[in-house]
Amino acid sequence: MLSQFKGNEQGGRLIGALGFDFPEGTHAVGRLDYTSEGLLLLTTNKQVTRLLFESTGPHSRTYHVMVKNEVNAENLQRLRTGVRIRISGEEFYTTPPCDARIIPAPANLPLREGDTPRKVPHTWLSITISEGKFRQVRKMVAAISHPCMRLIRVAIEDVLLGDLSPGNVKEIKEEEFFRLLKLPAAAPGISAK
Incomplete structure (x- = not known):
């Protein structure tokens, strides 16, 4: 499965094919290449990518x-x-x-x-x-x-794949999401899923 919702140049399945009702604006954070598996974070909060992968502190x-x-x-x-x-x-x-x-x-x-x-x-x-x-x-x-x-x-960080089966989605409350990722609290009015 491709770590994206749009575009299909490689001909693989997209995240949207999971059959989950993703909120408008959901995007992948820290993509996986096509041949990799496992934990993929999805969020509607555009700050998460910046805070997690573009900050000076390592994650x-x-x-x-x-x-x-x-x-x-x-x-x-x-x-x-x-x-x-x-x-x-x-x-x-x-x-x-x-x-x-x-x-x-x-x-x-x-x-x-x-x-x-x-x-x-x-x-x-x-x-x-x-x-x-x-x-x-x-x-x-x-x-x-x-x-x-x-x-x-x-x-x-502390977000674990655990026993989540391939293709399944687990929602995490915003406060928990930011705590597990060791990020500062989210900006008001922006939700993370």
Whole structure:
């Protein structure tokens, strides 16, 4: 599913296809690329994107990442201390230190369309970053020679995916939304959903 309501250049399903009655002006905050899964924040409050992703203070995002082959301690440490990734063309960027650890495979993870059950050597990682360059987590694991096989965003600050099933929507009260995201209170008269 595309993290948008309008436009369909890639030919995929859009958020509006979920069958939920979204309020006028709802937009995605912190989009996911087409091949990624997990937590997507939707709001009518235009301040949220600015406060969350354009502020000077960092805000954490946590991903569960299935990578090809077994990750050793040395490569895990490289992720933790920062790796060099290509931003575009000849522009490179060294990622700041992050939290990276090996985790068990997530329980009750649904197969995706086109998945076939097969045994491929792999490792599940939990990676928490505080910035989001284009496809950053995928590029980070590729930089340690472990291509990404599956990427699931499970948290943005204290907003957790939890056991929310794919395609489901959970509404959060505005005060709770801002508290969980560690943002200053919303401006009066603007609601967040």
